[in-house]
Amino acid sequence: MRALSGEQFGAYARVQIAAVEQILARHHLMRGGDCSCGRPRPCSVAQSCAQTRERYRARLALLEQTAAWPRVRAVRAPTPRWRRLVVALFGGGR
Numbered sequence: 196m197r198a199l200s201g202e203q204f205g206a207y208a209r210v211q212i213a214a215v216e217q218i219l220a221r222h223h224l225m226r227g228g229d230c231s232c233g234r235p236r237p238c239s240v241a242q243s244c245a246q247t248r249e250r251y252r253a254r255l256a257l258l259e260q261t262a263a264w265p266r267v268r269a270v271r272a273p274t275p276r277w278r279r280l281v282v283a284l285f286g287g288g289r
C-alpha cells in the first residue's frame with residue numbers, strides 16, 4: 196500500500212468531508228423528534244457521519260499546523276552601553 200503525501204491526504208480528506216456533509220444534509224431533526232430519515236434520534240447514520248467529519252477536520256488541522264514557517268532574518272541586538280564604553284577607553288582590537 197502506498198502512503199499519501201500531505202497534499203494528497205489533504206485533498207482526500209476534503210472530499211471525504213464534503214461527502215459526509217452531503218449525507219448529513221439529509222438527516223435533520225423533524226417536528227416529532229425523529230430524524231428526517233425515519234430513525235429515532237440520535238440517528239446513528241448522522242452520528243457516524245459527524246464523527247467522520249470531525250476526524251478528518253482534526254487531521255487536516257494537524258496537517259496545516261505543520262506547514263513550513265516563513266523564513267525570517269536575524270536581528271542583531273544593539274551593542275550594550277558598557278561594551279561601547281570599554282571600546283572607547285581601551286580600544287576594540289584583540
Ligand SMILES: [Zn+2]
Pocket residue numbers: 221222223230231232233234238239240241
Ligand atoms: Zn437520520
